[in-house]
Amino acid sequence: MANDKVTLLQAINLALHRAMAEDERVVVLGEDVGVNGGVFRATQGLRDSFGFKRVIDTPLAETMIAGLAVGMAAQGLRPVLEIQFMGFIYATMEHLVSHASRLRNRTRGRLSCPLVLRSPMGAGIRAPEHHSESTEAMFAHVPGLRVVVPSSPARAYGLLLAAIDDPDPVIFLEPTRLYRMNPQPLSDDGRRLPLDSCFTLREGSDLTLISWGASVMETLKAADALAEQGISAEVIDVACIKPLDLDTLEASVRKTGRCVIVHEAPRTCGVGGEIAASLYERVFLDLQAPIQRVTAPDIPPPLYRLEQLYMPSVEDILHACDHVLNFA
């Protein structure tokens, strides 16, 4: 298994197997996660390895799944719950916002809520309505939560293990579009990656490209295209969007003086706005051009025939880079 090429989805599956084998407090619950192995097969094989008491097919009720996980976590279990699509995640919100994120604080640490909520996110797989959302900003706004979005098999593996270890609730959002794309070598060695940290995927000196989730793929392609023009772009995968590793972002933009933020979620109150505001507070005088955002417009994800218009493309990113690079 060492260094076999695996997809992001397989990396998730490997991390879940690893976490359950290492720690008997870890339980997996959700709709169809047991016998069926999850609608994307992220939990495939867990039921056979760890049994029905730890890999639990729940009744079809998202609010219930979240509420149940709060009770389990308060009892010292490490529930990893799956919500099948981000479009169905809203029913969990009351339990995440009013309970999971606050139980530790409400009780001065007497009780806590170490749960991980996994959900696919994003558009681009020609899915039905309500299967293509990117609403990570809603969760990032909630004190007490962590919000993690991996964008490669290795980061999915290392960050999911770290999320399950974490003593506080983590919303772990998996870009559906990347699930089966670009298999990469991965060693199933149980190594955790740090939460609360950005990943600099590519170093550069002329401008900083900041992204997360599926858009990281287009952002890296845009950096390749810029390199062909002799422009050196630094690419940062934010990966943990709450809390934000602003120090890494600041250092990069201070160095390059130019910044483009790319995300698939709608623009208004998106995490890109938060990053831009924080950068303006910190590096205003080092900026050579206004920060640009390349995002979805403020619309619901269109049904799939026109969904490509919704997601930032390589050309859209290059267009914004052009503006930032040539700002007079």
Next chain:
Amino acid sequence: MTAKKIELPYTRYLSPDGRLIGAMPDSADDFNLLTRLYRQMVLTRLFDQKAVALQRTGRIGTYAPTLGQEAIGVAIGFLMQPDDVLVPYYRDTAVQLVRGVRMEEILLYWGGDERGSDFAEPGVAEDFPICVPIATQALHACGVASAFKIRGEHRVVVTTCGDGATSKGDFLEALNVAGAWQLPVVFVVNNNQWAISVPRRIQCGAPTLAQKAVGAGFHGEQVDGNDMLAVYERMQVALERARQGKGPVLLECLSYRLGDHTTADDATRYRPAEEVKHAWQEEPIKRLQSFLASQGVWDEGREQALIAECQALVGQAVDNFEGAGLQSPESIVDHVYARWPKALAEQREEILERAIRHAGGSGHGQ
């Protein structure tokens, strides 16, 4: 086609004036137990009255009185085992006190201090703090019960709510999963007839709330929630059933909210004085007192001694509460995460600077 009529048991042993009706439950001749239950009800009421008085004089914030609900909470508290878990709502002062939550902790909580939910007694270390968002606690209870079941522990979860909460999806989803998985949960519905200003009759079209359990595949029943003998017996049976792995129980306790919803509410705006006057004729403490007196185990002398004893306890708790001092400014930050994230370090510094600025009074802006 008509739906099959659902008939559920309803239990009452004591008439409103404290006379035994029909068959006597086993507990009815254990006067030692009944006296202890009675004493705890009186203590609860005196504490509750003090809490309302503290709110009226600005010494604590909004408080949800438990007036009239003492039999339900005291019975639950007496019957739960220490390692069972209580997942309460906000009108559960009675049961919390029996479980071991301290009076000063309850005052701290309603007095605006999170330490009130950091229970000191080991017997309540796993109990949830009171739940404010309606009915959400019912699902947490199912999660706790699932943990017991996964680990093979013979412990029981008791969760409570009012009649209004039974309208909420969370309550129904909790019943559903508890039935599907046969979880060791006892759902106690304190049907006190009023969800703030909305009366029971327009809350739900079903003739009983207990029958919601039937739709989830488990046992539900009604009990006179103002009759300590009845609540105690039915609660004992329910807990035993859950502990033996025979599945959940829904116990609907018919009661009456003699007080306002909270100290911020004025129930005279929406319910007739006649109704409240009538409800006072059925209240639980007087009922048990009359029964005990009729059996020759209670009298005015014992009553006066008990009140003095309880008032001393309450007075001591108020002193402890008022002597507790403020938490530090850091405390509002430092319990949000297990470790405050380095990525948010700046915000913590800002709060500490804000505290210094505020302590400087009018100094800021100069």
